[in-house]
Amino acid sequence: MRKVLITGTAGFIGFHLARLLLSEGFRVHGYDGMTDYYDVRLKQERHALLLQHEAFSATEGLLEDHALLDEVSDRFAPDMIVHLAAQAGVRYSLENPRAYIDSNIVGTFNVMEVARRLRVRHLLMASTSSVYGANDEMPFTETEKADTQLTIYAATKKANENMAHSYAHLWNLPVTMFRFFTVYGPWGRPDLALYKFVDAVLDDRPIDIYNNGDMYRDFTYIDDLVRGIRLLMDAIPVRPSSKEEIVAGDSLSPVAPFRVVNIGNSDKVRLLDFVDAIEACLGKKAIRNYMEMQKGDVPATWANAELLQRLTGYRPQTDVRTGIAHFVRWFRDYYGK
Template structure:
């Protein structure tokens, strides 16, 4: 039975990935700091559900706590590490930038050191579509240059990509970085637009619609996302032989067993259409408070997910209206609304 360490296992994506891995017969150890960035009871409930499996165990500590993290890794001795733990949120990074350096840069360094020490079969680490920053060519492809990050959150994620490449090169650690595109679904984060919109509409409060709704996002349903990660686990990159030609569109490094992969729905959805779909699912019209664009935000994201499909044969395809309906059903059930 392969052993997978999932950091951020009480988080939105970490919970769904851990549940999928457990269903597929892996032994999973979760590691989560249970920070109060949002409602901790939601994180605790996710962990409680995972604990129903005899193949799940967990440690609650901060990634920056090197002694606690190393003791856990040395005891569990993972075959695979999926590093999802991070300080998330573009907007919060404007208020608390230091939290992003500590969690995302220092924390990721600790994970990479553990992967090196244990010579894991595959290290997979989460990045974000935000690394594309001010890029205007769409859809975003992994081989595009990405040097114009607009927030410290995006900058820390780009830094972890660079750190991951160096460790893959130096220590021959097969490393896959995945760039997520606006993930949503049941058990989501309360700071995300879908969660905030549904809560406000049900409570009769107005919703803030930025850039007057003239924004586009590549919304990716969480179960599609974790299926992509699960398939990538079985697809570790291999260092190319000297002079070996890398296929066009493949982000495989010429000097390391390292690759970057987009996981997105490959479909631009206008924010106004997203709000319309939420209203339809809830059955209530929203009072819309149209706002200017927020600092650090981008007008559009759109993934080229052809590399994921080439590597795994899989492409996320949940229609956004279906995904929203599933989220609303979960939200009503969880909060009794």
């Protein structure tokens, strides 16, 4: 039975990935800090569902606690590590930047040290579309430069990519970084737009629409995202013997078993169309509060997912209206609304 250590299993993405791997016969150990960035009860309920599976075990601890992380990892002895735990949220990084340094820089370093020491077959780590920053040529491709991050959250994630490349080069540690594009779906975080919009519309509260709605996002449904991660687990990068081995469009490093891969729906959706779809699903109009662009935000994201498809044969395909309907069904059932 293959063993995978997943950090952040009480979180939105980690929960769904763990559930998928368990359904495929993996043994999974989750490591999560249960921080109070949002309602801890939601995290506890996700973990409670996972703990119903005999092949799942978990440890509550912070990534910064390297002694505990080492102890847990040594005892579990994973074949692979999927590192998803992080201090999330672009906007919160304006209020509490130190949390991002502690969790995303120090915590990620501790995870990389575990991977190096245990010589895991593959280390996969979450990055974000936010690393593309001020880039404006779309769709975003993994081989373009990404040096203009606009928030400390994005900067820490780009730093993670650079740190991981150095470890891949120095220790021949296979690393895949995946860049997420606006993930949504059942069991989502309360700070995400879909969750906030649905909750507000049902309670007759106004929703804040930034940049007067002139924004575009590549919305990626959670099941599509974790399927992409699962398939990338088997697409282990190998250090090329020469630059000539690297196929055009592949982000594989010429000096390390390291690769960056976008996971997105490859479909740029206007924010106002997203709100329209929510209204149609709820059968109720939103009270719209139009606002200026928020500091650190970007007007658009849009993924080129050709590399993901080339490596795995898979491409996310859930359309926004279908994904929103799945979320609303869960939300109404969970909250009884």
